Amino acid sequence: METATSKTTEEKAPSPTTAEKPSPAPPAMIDTPKMSTSTETPPMSPPFSPSSTTPVLEKEELDFGGNVDVNDDIPTEKELKRVDDLLVLDANGVSRPFKDIYRGEGVAPKQLIIFVRHFFCGNCQEYLRTLSSSITPESLIALPTPAFITVIGCGRPELIDMYVKETNCPFPVYADPTRKLYDYLGMTRTWDLGKKPSYIQSNLLTTSIQSVMQSLKVGNKALKGGDFKQVGGEFLFEDGKPTWVHRMRNTRDHSEVEDVRRLLGLNAKKPPLRKRWSHSIKAERKKSSTWGHRVRSKSRGSKDSPVNGNGTAKAQGEQEMTLKETPTV
Structure with a gap:
């Protein structure tokens, strides 16, 4: 009977491991996840494109x-x-x-x-x-x-x-x-x-x-x-x-x-100028280079008019001759 009582007492005794179990760390010692900042966030890529491993130039x-x-x-x-x-x-x-x-x-x-x-x-x-x-x-x-x-x-x-x-x-x-x-x-x-x-x-x-x-x-x-x-x-x-x-x-x-x-293998000429906002090439415009040229064109148009009794055509011809001798500016 003594032997049975001693075995029961030993079974009910707390085990050493249970008594020596360490207490949990205080809340201050528990690591919490850090919030990422904008500098730590990797650059976003479009949903259809994987993230790139190529270097980014500074x-x-x-x-x-x-x-x-x-x-x-x-x-x-x-x-x-x-x-x-x-x-x-x-x-x-x-x-x-x-x-x-x-x-x-x-x-x-x-x-x-x-x-x-x-x-x-x-x-x-x-x-x-x-x-x-x-x-x-x-x-x-x-x-x-x-x-x-x-x-x-x-x-x-x-x-x-x-x-x-x-x-x-x-x-x-x-x-x-x-x-x-x-x-x-x-x-x-x-x-x-x-x-x-x-x-x-x-x-x-x-x-x-x-x-x-x-x-x-x-x-x-x-x-x-x-x-x-x-x-x-x-x-x-x-x-x-x-x-x-x-x-x-x-x-x-x-x-x-x-x-x-x-x-x-083509000649290295410069590409033509294009119109703004479009692909179309600018058309070459012929511009009168001098004031004298513009006046001569006007006088030639007047020369084609009918001659009146006062000799208007002759006077226009003399005017054209004068303009031809006028230096350009």
Whole structure:
């Protein structure tokens, strides 16, 4: 009986582990989640585009006085294999591999691929307007070494028709809404304007108003133009191999049209001036260069009138002779 009583007593005794259990930490010692600040929040990307891992250029790096994080190195064979099978989309959403643009059956020996920013970018639209007023598909195909141009943007394909209409671009336009081509080919992201190039024939206010009006016209597609910070560049392929590259360092850093003409085998003449707000080229107006020329034209019109009895025609002829001897001003 004593043995049974002792066992019962031992079973009811508290265990050492229970007695030595540490007390909970005071509320002040418990870690609470920190509220993130605006500086800690990563930049937002459009819902159709993954976050980019490409470097973002700081403003102080963009005055062309020092080194920047992008270069004009030609893609290696390994880098090209990485992007060859990435898909681009046409205006109908039909996809094709990137490699089909610069090599393969029916592709011109020289192929310049222009990567533009979002489809509402007024600077890139100005670039294509100026480029299209200076270079036509017919002029490129007629070269001893035929060439061609293809444009790729980072927005949704359903905005391509609007983009072609606004720029009057005669070259094919594709979309890469994933921006993987931009990332893998070393293009960067920035908002910096940089210096104004000669291909922009409108002022900043005009291009900004155009962008806003275009956004309003497309309604719910206004947020599908592409990443506003993404910049592009130009890649030249010859016989399927990259031979020349220019990556944009700011939002207005496309290659000048004269340089593109020279690159493709055309003479490097300046592109014609265009009408403001449109793609149309300004018509040449013949202006009277001197005051004397304008007066001579007027006097010739009077000379054709009938001669009256007072010898008016003779007096007009003498006036014309005097004007011919008058020095121009």
